[in-house]
Structure formats: structure tokens, C-alpha cells
Amino acid sequence: MNNSFIQIHEISKHFGSVRAVDNVSFQIHEGEFFSLLGPSGCGKTTLLRLLAGFEFPTNGKLLLDGIDITSLPPDKRPTNMVFQNYAIFPHINVEKNIQFGLRKLGLSKEEIEKRVKDVLSLVKLEGYEERFSSQLSGGQRQRVALARALVRQPKVLLLDEPLGALDKKLRDEMQLELRSLQKEIGITFVFVTHDQQEAISMSDRVAVMSEGKIQQLSAPNELYKNPQNIFVSDFIGETNFLKASTKAQDGEHINVSIENLGEFKIKNNLNISENSFDVVCSIRPEAMKIDTVKSDWDICLEGKIRQTSYLGEMTKFYVETKELEKIITVSSQHFDNQSFKNNDCFISISLEDISLLNKK
Amino acid sequence: MLNPLKSIYAKSEPARAYSLLSPALILVTLVMLIPLTLMLSFSFFTQTSFTEIDYSFTVQRYIDFFQKNLLVSLLIKSIKISFLVTLITLLTAYPVCYYIAFYVKKNKMLWLVLLTLPFWTSYLLRVFSWKIILGTKGVINSSLINVGLLNEPLTFLMYSETAVIITLTHAWAAFALLPLYVSLDKIDFSLIEAGRDLGLSRFEVFWKITLPLSLPGIIGAILIIFIPTVGDYVTPALLGGTDGRMLSNMIQGYFGKINNIPLGAASATIMLFTVAIVTMAVSYSTKKLSQRMS
Numbered sequence: 228m229n230n231s232f233i234q235i236h237e238i239s240k241h242f243g244s245v246r247a248v249d250n251v252s253f254q255i256h257e258g259e260f261f262s263l264l265g266p267s268g269c270g271k272t273t274l275l276r277l278l279a280g281f282e283f284p285t286n287g288k289l290l291l292d293g294i295d296i297t298s299l300p301p302d303k304r305p306t307n308m309v310f311q312n313y314a315i316f317p318h319i320n321v322e323k324n325i326q327f328g329l330r331k332l333g334l335s336k337e338e339i340e341k342r343v344k345d346v347l348s349l350v351k352l353e354g355y356e357e358r359f360s361s362q363l364s365g366g367q368r369q370r371v372a373l374a375r376a377l378v379r380q381p382k383v384l385l386l387d388e389p390l391g392a393l394d395k396k397l398r399d400e401m402q403l404e405l406r407s408l409q410k411e412i413g414i415t416f417v418f419v420t421h422d423q424q425e426a427i428s429m430s431d432r433v434a435v436m437s438e439g440k441i442q443q444l445s446a447p448n449e450l451y452k453n454p455q456n457i458f459v460s461d462f463i464g465e466t467n468f469l470k471a472s473t474k475a476q477d478g479e480h481i482n483v484s485i486e487n488l489g490e491f492k493i494k495n496n497l498n499i500s501e502n503s504f505d506v507v508c509s510i511r512p513e514a515m516k517i518d519t520v521k522s523d524w525d526i527c528l529e530g531k532i533r534q535t536s537y538l539g540e541m542t543k544f545y546v547e548t549k550e551l552e553k554i555i556t557v558s559s560q561h562f563d564n565q566s567f568k569n570n571d572c573f574i575s576i577s578l579e580d581i582s583l584l585n586k587k
Numbered sequence: 588m589l590n591p592l593k594s595i596y597a598k599s600e601p602a603r604a605y606s607l608l609s610p611a612l613i614l615v616t617l618v619m620l621i622p623l624t625l626m627l628s629f630s631f632f633t634q635t636s637f638t639e640i641d642y643s644f645t646v647q648r649y650i651d652f653f654q655k656n657l658l659v660s661l662l663i664k665s666i667k668i669s670f671l672v673t674l675i676t677l678l679t680a681y682p683v684c685y686y687i688a689f690y691v692k693k694n695k696m697l698w699l700v701l702l703t704l705p706f707w708t709s710y711l712l713r714v715f716s717w718k719i720i721l722g723t724k725g726v727i728n729s730s731l732i733n734v735g736l737l738n739e740p741l742t743f744l745m746y747s748e749t750a751v752i753i754t755l756t757h758a759w760a761a762f763a764l765l766p767l768y769v770s771l772d773k774i775d776f777s778l779i780e781a782g783r784d785l786g787l788s789r790f791e792v793f794w795k796i797t798l799p800l801s802l803p804g805i806i807g808a809i810l811i812i813f814i815p816t817v818g819d820y821v822t823p824a825l826l827g828g829t830d831g832r833m834l835s836n837m838i839q840g841y842f843g844k845i846n847n848i849p850l851g852a853a854s855a856t857i858m859l860f861t862v863a864i865v866t867m868a869v870s871y872s873t874k875k876l877s878q879r880m881s
Contacts, residue, residue: 281780301783314781318799318877327795328785379785 232257238287247273249439262426265436307376322356514580524575630852648853688771746828763808770804
């Protein structure tokens, strides 16, 4: 496997005074499912469009399989795109849509027919050749867009939030299907999404973007377990932030003074060596325990439930304690509004579930 | 208890529809249907003297029309002038609309308003302005002579077919802009990007995607320009001279000075059908063409 299949080298894209992509460098491996994740306006789509050739970078270089593609127009790049709104040509039928990209490849008539047939069976759309875009459902259009891009056998498939317009159930199905499809054909996928769950569940690696910069690039489980800063921690899942500052350091551990809670010895995952360094402690809601009685955990706080939201498989509690204004915790036990007398509860935290984040 | 009329009205959708349509229906009947029927009837009569008409049925007027070379050639000329006007308008308006639809990001409406600004003055005033521009001592000729590029004024500019074509093109351009703009603006730009992504050059994308998708606008523009210009008589009367005269000027003559109302009516009817046939042919062939293109 080529680990520097796509090289994004000091790429910037400015629109007027806006830095949509701001000096970004990273590499995408051959055959991986790579996601660009971030809120709207973070530059992920611009980066994808730079890869497709619809935009050209203000600065920097793009290499694909060792070839400089920085200034190649889209029709000269070995990439194909699945558009957010699918962009299926409305004036021609499904078969012609799929054949569209094969015109310029100089294939024989038999080869074209074979490829169209194969790709239609790959995306499970046999029998839909004569349909027009207006006669297809959202999911079917998505498959046509996928087939149209894949039939050209690109080196890289670019996907711009392709599941955004589908309903939840169909989206979950398509996530699994896309993932297995990618495994089957082995093409490198670059997938843009704002949905963290989607990115985490499908990708080999995820680049979290914000304000034109990569905040963290790692495997999905790393993103969740070891977020490198507040933005990533907040964006991937939900978490509680506690202000803190560092005290004495002791090997793998460090003494931290957490605001209103006191001093604790926790894992020094940031390798901080200074004293009085401002950091943020993060505790995931599911790492805490909510109960009607006191526990013997490292930290146990008495609090009042201010709000609950029932999520089916679990209940989310918004709790206020003497020490902390707002704590979010979840419980999969059969606690509900009635379980807690006067909304009184106890929140328990284990020190090993506290992770340090850079204050940035 | 509702009164019976009210309850019929509440229950019957056609009753409500017709009552909403009635002002327009009455107007159309009075100013279109009756005059057209009268015109059609008169085309089957005979003008016996300056004041008298023989009301017995005959198709002789239609035979007369096709036996008079002048009338047939004027009909052909009318179609030719309109065709050229339509073509020139399309070729000039299409790129402008393309630009506004795809490249203007802000204030698209302002662009459209500015483009249609000249059309806020009356049609007649604009025709007269062209007289000032194209005339023998007009803006173009006098400037060219003053600069020394010409010794004598260009005579083909004024009182000619050229003058009629230029004036009509300018007069109707705004009406072509709107349908063209609407059809181009409706095209999702990602379709064009998809075309490029699938390996087509800019030019190929235009032929295979943009042009076929803007066809409804093109047909609309063709019809909106062709139909009124075929029958235009103000511009040829004022700027056409003898060279630029069109069939409508002759029809005007038959109803006026020449006073042969039946022949005028027959000419008008023939023109009506010619326009109908031409427009049908245009829409049909453009549709066929687009199917073949894609």
C-alpha cells in the first residue's frame, strides 16, 4: 500500500479575505476510506473541490500517485465525484448518465456495455436503465451518481456529503453499503461529512477540520478516546469540560487542580511538564455514574437534576451540583424522572476517565 | 341556511373557476374572438367597388394572394427578416444570460433591470432614436465622415432591410433575455461540474448539457421574438423604405388607402397560419435536435 497516495502539501485556498483552507498538509493512503469531518464552513468541501479540480489552490501542491495535479482541470484528473445533490443529468436516462463519462475513454462498444452492466449490478440498479432522474427515489439517485463515478474506474472517489439528503434509516443502510462497496473495489474514498457519527462509523481515518485547518487526523477510536483539543472533543460526541491548572508532575501522572473540585492526580496524556499551566479536563457523559445513593468512586458529588431527555436506549440528565454549574450524564439503567426524590442525585466520577485537553 | 346560488358556488369547482376566468374570457371574446371571426369572414368576401362589398362566399382572395408575386415575396421577406432578427437576438442575448446566470454572484436582479432599462421608454421613441443613429446625417454616418473613414454616407443603413433588422433586434432583445435567463439560471451548476468531472471539455459540456437543458428558454425566446416581429409594421413603415417593407405594411394598405378589405383579411389570415406553422416547426425541430444531441 502506498501511504502517500494523495499528498496535500501546504495547501491554502483564499476567497477574498476568507481563508477557506489554511496551509494544510497531510497524506491519504491508497485504498483507504478517508473522511473530512467538520462543521459547515470549516473548509472540508473546499478541500474536496481542490482535489476534484473545481477550485485551484492559492498556495501549495497536490500530488496524486506521484503526479502533480495541482493545476490539472477536472477532466484531466483520475478522480471522480459523487455530488451532494447527485447532479444526475435530467435530460438523459440512467444508462446514458452512466455512459456519459465513458465517451472520452476510447473504449469499444462491447467494453462500454459490459462496464455499464457491471456497475449497475454493483450498485443494485439493474432494470433501471431507462428511468430518468425524476422517476427515481433519493436513494436510487444516489446509486446512479455512485455508478456514474465508479464506471470510469477512478483512482480516487470523492464524495461530498452524499448521504445528507437521505432519511435516517436509508442513511444507515447506505453507510454500511458504501463501506462494503469500498472494501470490495478497493478504490480510495475521500468522504466529506458534517456528521461525526457517519465519519466515525465508516472511515479508516478521519481528519477533523475547523476554520480551514486540520484539528486532528487519526483513526475514529483515537478521535473519541484521545481528542487533542477542545474542538475535537466537543465535536466528536458530547463531553463535560472542567477548567483546571497543572501542579506537580509525577512520571506518567500529574497533579491537577480542578476548579471548585480540588486537587487530583490524573494521567498526563498531554506530557505537560510546567506548573500552573491552564488546561481543560474532559469527562464523557457515559463515563460518569448517576445514582440515588452515594458511591465510593474517586469523586462523588451531590446534585440536582435540572432536566432530563429520554432517548429510548438511554436517558440523558442535566445535573447541577454545588461545585459545578452543569453536568451532562447519561444512564442506560431504568432511571427516569420519578426515580429521583426531589431530583436529588449523586454523580460519581473515576479519575482514570478524566483526560486533559489543550486550552485552545 | 345558505341561499341556493351560494351553495352551488361553494360545491362546484368549475363554477368558481369560470367566475374567476370570466373577466378575461369576456375581454378575449370581445377583442380577440369576434374580430378574428370577422376577419376570417371578410377574407371570403369580394370588394366590388370602393365602398361596396359582395358578401357571397368565395375563396378567390386566397387564390389572388398566391397569384400576386408581390404579396408572396413580401410574406417570404417578412419571415426572412423575423428569422434574422430572432437569430441575431439569440446569439447576442444567450451569452449575456449565460454570464448573468453562472458568473454573476450578487445583484443578478440589478443586471437584468439594467439590461431591460432601455425598454422602459416607448417602442416608438426607440424606433425614432434608431432613425437618428442610422440616418444619412445620423450619428454613425456623420462620425465616420468626420473621422475621415468615409467620403459619402452609407446608404444601406437607413430605409433598408438592415435598418429594420437592427431596430427590431434591439426592440425585442429584452423579451428574449428573460426566458433565456430563467432557463439558464435553473440549471444546477453542479451538473456542469459533473460534466467536467466525467471527462468532458468546457465546449463539450456546453453542447451536451447546458444547451439541451436551456432549450425551453431558447424555444420560448424564438417564439416570443418571431411571432410579434413577423407582423410588425411600425418599424418597416418608419425605417424600412421600399427595401425593408414587410407584408404587414401591405395589409395595412389593404385596410386603408388601397381599400380592399377582403384581400387584406385573406393576407392576414395567411400570415396567421404561416406563423403558426413556422412556430410549430421550430419547437418540433429543436426538440428533435436536442434528443439527437444527447
